[in-house]
Amino acid sequence: MKPSRLACAFLWTLASLTLLAAFVALDWYPTVKELGRLRRERSDLEGKIKNYDITASGFVFPDGEEEKHFITSRGYFVQELPWMENDATWLRCWTESLRRQAEKDSLAVALLLFPAVPGGEMEPAVRLTGQGPAPDWLAAEMPGIRKSLNAVSPGCFPWRSLFPEPGSTLELLASRPLAVALTAPLPALLNFVNHNSWSMRLEIVRLRLEPGPGLSRAWLVCRSSYHVRAPSPWSVPLEPEGAGGGLLVDPDSPLLWQRVDPGIAYRVGKIELPPAAGAAARR
Amino acid sequence: MADKVEPQAGKTISRRSRPVWPLVFFLVLAAVSLLLHVEKNRRGLEVRKAKEKFAAMVIARPIDKVKAERTRFYETQYYLGYPTSVSYAVADLILRCDGMVRPLRLLGVQVNAGLQDLKFKLTVGVAAAGPEAARRKFAVFFKQLRDLPGVTQASYSLSGRTGRGDGLHIFSVRGQADWQ
Numbered sequence: 382m383k384p385s386r387l388a389c390a391f392l393w394t395l396a397s398l399t400l401l402a403a404f405v406a407l408d409w410y411p412t413v414k415e416l417g418r419l420r421r422e423r424s425d426l427e428g429k430i431k432n433y434d435i436t437a438s439g440f441v442f443p444d445g446e447e448e449k450h451f452i453t454s455r456g457y458f459v460q461e462l463p464w465m466e467n468d469a470t471w472l473r474c475w476t477e478s479l480r481r482q483a484e485k486d487s488l489a490v491a492l493l494l495f496p497a498v499p500g501g502e503m504e505p506a507v508r509l510t511g512q513g514p515a516p517d518w519l520a521a522e523m524p525g526i527r528k529s530l531n532a533v534s535p536g537c538f539p540w541r542s543l544f545p546e547p548g549s550t551l552e553l554l555a556s557r558p559l560a561v562a563l564t565a566p567l568p569a570l571l572n573f574v575n576h577n578s579w580s581m582r583l584e585i586v587r588l589r590l591e592p593g594p595g596l597s598r599a600w601l602v603c604r605s606s607y608h609v610r611a612p613s614p615w616s617v618p619l620e621p622e623g624a625g626g627g628l629l630v631d632p633d634s635p636l637l638w639q640r641v642d643p644g645i646a647y648r649v650g651k652i653e654l655p656p657a658a659g660a661a662a663r664r
Numbered sequence: 665m666a667d668k669v670e671p672q673a674g675k676t677i678s679r680r681s682r683p684v685w686p687l688v689f690f691l692v693l694a695a696v697s698l699l700l701h702v703e704k705n706r707r708g709l710e711v712r713k714a715k716e717k718f719a720a721m722v723i724a725r726p727i728d729k730v731k732a733e734r735t736r737f738y739e740t741q742y743y744l745g746y747p748t749s750v751s752y753a754v755a756d757l758i759l760r761c762d763g764m765v766r767p768l769r770l771l772g773v774q775v776n777a778g779l780q781d782l783k784f785k786l787t788v789g790v791a792a793a794g795p796e797a798a799r800r801k802f803a804v805f806f807k808q809l810r811d812l813p814g815v816t817q818a819s820y821s822l823s824g825r826t827g828r829g830d831g832l833h834i835f836s837v838r839g840q841a842d843w844q
Binding site: 443 | 747
């Protein structure tokens with residue numbers, strides 16, 4: 382074989398190998414990789430379809446009755462919080478509501494206490510019932526009351542997950558703490574504690590009570606929530622402070638596989654305290 | 665003939681046949697590529713069909729959506745019932761404690777209401793000659809407290825004695841109650 386022919390054959394072989402390498406590197410390898418990915422994706426999807434089928438066969442889907450429960454629940458939810466023009470309206474509403482209740486429960490003294498702005502100074506106390514100056518024990522309790530009021534900031538609103546995303550009513554939601562200082566016989570005082578949320582939504586956050594032989598004294602810090610049309614320093618911020626703290630429902634709970642039963646759903650209405658309250662009053 | 669130039673081992677090789685084998689080689693490579701792409705398209709189609717099938721199943725039988733709706737229902741019921749329930753639970757807890765504390769004295773109560781439970785702190789005064797006698801008297805109340813329905817945790821400590829003439833031994837009780 383002539384050397385020129387040998388060189389020519391070598392060059393052809395080199396060129397062929399280069400071509401083969403180019404095919405492998407630029408086309409075959411990516412394609413085979415893609416084929417593997419598609420195979421995995423297909424088997425994943427097949428697995429998901431199979432699992433979904435099995436899951437769906439054990440899942441109870443809603444009927445008309447359950448849809449009605451959902452609609453009713455949404456209706457109650459929408460009506461739960463009152464709409465206020467501004468924070469002054471809030472004060473009027475809650476003052477009136479608490480005053481009516483304090484008079485109804487025959488409290489000796491009831492004062493409404495609240496800060497002007499979050500973390501700020503206290504506004505002058507509003508007398509709900511009773512006469513005369515503020516009870517002398519109140520001054521000693523003020524640091525505790527203020528600390529508790531500051532802890533109920535709008536940023537720690539625990540029901541945030543129930544309100545839909547920004548752009549809806551969450552932007553108009555306000556959460557404002559208030560404190561009520563009370564002096565009354567223990568049964569009357571406990572009746573007020575029980576009744577205070579019956580007419581306006583008021584969530585007790587902390588209560589401190591000192592029973593006495595005649596009159597007991599107490600203060601309770603509550604969270605009030607409302608929708609407000611005017612800008613308010615008590616607006617619930619769109620970004621929550623800290624993480625967690627809200628409601629947690631286990632997504633794997635077997636309860637969610639069955640149709641909702643309003644009997645199971647926890648909702649206590651307005652219930653009077655047991656008659657022991659009367660017995661306590663006589664003691 | 666003009667194109668028959670080089671006889672080799674009794675054969676003649678055509679000049680035109682020389683570039684044929686690289687072409688064949690290239691065609692083989694291209695054919696393999698083509699087959700691979702055909703297979704890729706076939707699998708892509710299968711994946712697309714599987715995706716469509718899964719999406720159709722989710723739309724036809726929306727498990728997650730229903731679960732979310734049920735979760736929201738229970739959360740909403742909880743939210744709606746919370747204020748009255750927690751008010752009742754706080755008042756009821758104090759009422760029960762006050763009802764069973766005698767002959768001891770309930771000096772103070774603090775209740776912190778959480779979303780799921782109540783944390784409480786009771787200050788109880790016990791009139792007794794010495795700490796041991798006070799502890800025995802207090803133990804009766806403490807047992808009753810622990811047996812209260814809903815009370816999940818309770819612990820106590822003897823925190824001192826009032827300096828006044830009544831000489832009460834002061835016990836602090838910390839506990840937790842499930843308000844549901």
